[in-house]
Amino acid sequence: MGYSDQALRSGAFWAEQARRIHWFRAPQTTLGKTASGSYNWFADGELNSCYLALDHQIEQGRGEQVALYYDSPVTDTRQAITFNALRERVARFAGALRGLGVEKGDTVLVYMPMIPEAAVAMLACARLGAVHSVVFGGFAPHEVAIRIDDARPKVILTASCGVEFDKLIAYKPLVDQAVAQARHKPQHTLVYQRPLLTAALDQPGDLDWEQAQQAALPAECVPVRGEDPLYILYTSGTTGQPKGIVRDNGGHAVALQFALTQVYGMQPGDVWWGASDIGWVVGHSFIVYGPLMGGCSSVFFEGKPVRTPDAGTYWRVIADYGVNSMFCAPTAFRAIRKEDPEGQLAQRYDLSSLRWIFVAGEKLDSATYGWLTELLQVPVIDHWWQTETGWPMTAPLMGQPDPAPPRLGSTNKPLPGYDICVLDGEGHELPAGEGGHICVRLPLPPGVAWGIWNDDERFASAYLQDFPGYYHTGDGGYRDEEGYVYITGRTDDVINVAGHRLSTGEMEEVVSAHPAVAECAVIGVNEPLKGQVPVGLVVIKAGEAIEPAQLEAELVQRVREQVGPLACFRRAVVVQRLPKTRSGKILRATLRKIAAAERYKVPSTIDDASILGEISDILVSAGFAAAPLPG
Ligand code: COA
Numbered sequence: 001m002g003y004s005d006q007a008l009r010s011g012a013f014w015a016e017q018a019r020r021i022h023w024f025r026a027p028q029t030t031l032g033k034t035a036s037g038s039y040n041w042f043a044d045g046e047l048n049s050c051y052l053a054l055d056h057q058i059e060q061g062r063g064e065q066v067a068l069y070y071d072s073p074v075t076d077t078r079q080a081i082t083f084n085a086l087r088e089r090v091a092r093f094a095g096a097l098r099g100l101g102v103e104k105g106d107t108v109l110v111y112m113p114m115i116p117e118a119a120v121a122m123l124a125c126a127r128l129g130a131v132h133s134v135v136f137g138g139f140a141p142h143e144v145a146i147r148i149d150d151a152r153p154k155v156i157l158t159a160s161c162g163v164e165f166d167k168l169i170a171y172k173p174l175v176d177q178a179v180a181q182a183r184h185k186p187q188h189t190l191v192y193q194r195p196l197l198t199a200a201l202d203q204p205g206d207l208d209w210e211q212a213q214q215a216a217l218p219a220e221c222v223p224v225r226g227e228d229p230l231y232i233l234y235t236s237g238t239t240g241q242p243k244g245i246v247r248d249n250g251g252h253a254v255a256l257q258f259a260l261t262q263v264y265g266m267q268p269g270d271v272w273w274g275a276s277d278i279g280w281v282v283g284h285s286f287i288v289y290g291p292l293m294g295g296c297s298s299v300f301f302e303g304k305p306v307r308t309p310d311a312g313t314y315w316r317v318i319a320d321y322g323v324n325s326m327f328c329a330p331t332a333f334r335a336i337r338k339e340d341p342e343g344q345l346a347q348r349y350d351l352s353s354l355r356w357i358f359v360a361g362e363k364l365d366s367a368t369y370g371w372l373t374e375l376l377q378v379p380v381i382d383h384w385w386q387t388e389t390g391w392p393m394t395a396p397l398m399g400q401p402d403p404a405p406p407r408l409g410s411t412n413k414p415l416p417g418y419d420i421c422v423l424d425g426e427g428h429e430l431p432a433g434e435g436g437h438i439c440v441r442l443p444l445p446p447g448v449a450w451g452i453w454n455d456d457e458r459f460a461s462a463y464l465q466d467f468p469g470y471y472h473t474g475d476g477g478y479r480d481e482e483g484y485v486y487i488t489g490r491t492d493d494v495i496n497v498a499g500h501r502l503s504t505g506e507m508e509e510v511v512s513a514h515p516a517v518a519e520c521a522v523i524g525v526n527e528p529l530k531g532q533v534p535v536g537l538v539v540i541k542a543g544e545a546i547e548p549a550q551l552e553a554e555l556v557q558r559v560r561e562q563v564g565p566l567a568c569f570r571r572a573v574v575v576q577r578l579p580k581t582r583s584g585k586i587l588r589a590t591l592r593k594i595a596a597a598e599r600y601k602v603p604s605t606i607d608d609a610s611i612l613g614e615i616s617d618i619l620v621s622a623g624f625a626a627a628p629l630p631g
């Protein structure tokens, strides 16, 4: 790596990075401490994230360069939107929002499919200094309602529908249900009417997206402080209440500029593709803000890796736009490989523009890694980060002359600013090769979240209290002698389903609310395509006569309706009892290990150890991976 350890930890290093972005007023401070005991950076600088993404690029002469390549195989649409055109759309839409009373500091909820208007919505909020909260389209109304009550948006932005393969998902009725369920009532819902489906605008405050802009004057960028929030992004924790991760403007902009150029190795004019969705952190950092702030053209893709129309879609997109590098979840490549194991579809396209591919979001299995490397003949780079961090924690520096080479099974080495340690349960640092809790020694670098919306105490209790002096990532793993980091999986009740982060605790709340259920545990089991899927282990109340198949169907429906289809909760298995400690706590950590077919130690606190064998047998007979013997 090109940076010395001392440089990486010093404020001077980040002050130097901060000079690479355009401030309206340069920050006088670097690192500061927040009320929650966390850290912020560049609190007193003044900037605007939309300005950096659009106006500044235009001032640098990139007005006629393509900012977004919208590619939608599901609607057979392609658009190349220049920085000039995007700014015009964003400024006008920001004017419309202002006309509806949206001002600096107000919150706006965005529930939209992958259409350019979604990027317009986010950037327009940023332009006004308003705080957007994007909710992924696969979440059910109940989940949207929870977010409405927490973020209390003045306005909701949505579209008439999304498209999932050949299925139209009508978004507006979902938003209506969410608003009906929520205690907080937004003043307006703006609906972008897609040609595929026209939504009824029949609720109080409903407005048509285009009409709302007709008389609007373009809005200029509102300066905000570095510490002011840019967005809230809800992510799954261990309970039914998701955590509203708050991202600031200043540290975020500095971190993204660093990550885009130094980690991903992108330069202005390059074509970048973040193959994700604006509903996830990747969509915020590396579909919208990062690439645009770095002067790249960003591919905005509405489709799936397969069946839209075939498993060659990703290769077609790379060839059509001359993609230089991309980010993707391994699941997508597993889906492509399943359909096209020989990679024949890739042979049809010129993929020579591609320098390397980054993957993250879930474990990269060696088979997918090998297949992809062989097929593309470019480096396939596993790296690791989270919603909370907003940018990678471990990765090679592809923008430097000597990046650390990928190492199978590892997500590479810590990046500048992340002093990563592996700790045992008591907080002692573990030597190389020993597995434990992966933590980051404080302070955290710029860009990492410094709070939870409305709940700073939860930020401290979720991340800072278990291991004083460290940020607790919730991931387990180890480091090797040369400092490469290996992520083995979550150590809490979070699972990753097709690269989507979900809380099993949240699903447990839904399952246990069923009148026939005495108690339950939801665990993630290994699945070849999606990595993990949730399975409910359910104890039926004494005297209940419901058939297990009937109960399963009802529970599946309930989770679908209350969490959303993206949870992929399709199995609920009836068990006689659950393993517990003598004080009555369900032994979830042990269940997780059994489900992941990992070796487990029989906990000394267990009430009756024979239950573990029973559960293991039930999982095996229900078709899930066999668990090894304890040891
Ligand atoms: N809006 C509405 N519904 C959505 C949705 C959205 N944005 N995204 C997913 N869903 C629904 C799907 O339609 C599906 O519903 P169904 O049960 O009625 O079929 C359900 O949620 C599960 O979706 P998914 O897990 O995506 O399964 P799939 O079979 O549709 O696709 C893959 C499988 C592997 C192709 C797909 O998951 C994929 O492309 N994964 C890559 C993930 C990714 O990019 N993650 C980014 C993380 S950084």
Ligand code: AMP
Pocket: 235, 280, 281, 359, 360, 361, 362, 363, 364, 382, 383, 384, 385, 386, 387, 388, 411, 473, 474, 475, 487, 489, 490, 496, 499, 500, 501
């Ligand atoms: P999210 O907040 O949705 O981005 O999910 C973050 C979580 O995904 C992490 O805490 C990890 O559990 C998992 N994750 C992310 N990247 C990787 C990776 N490269 N390998 C293994 N797990 C990963």
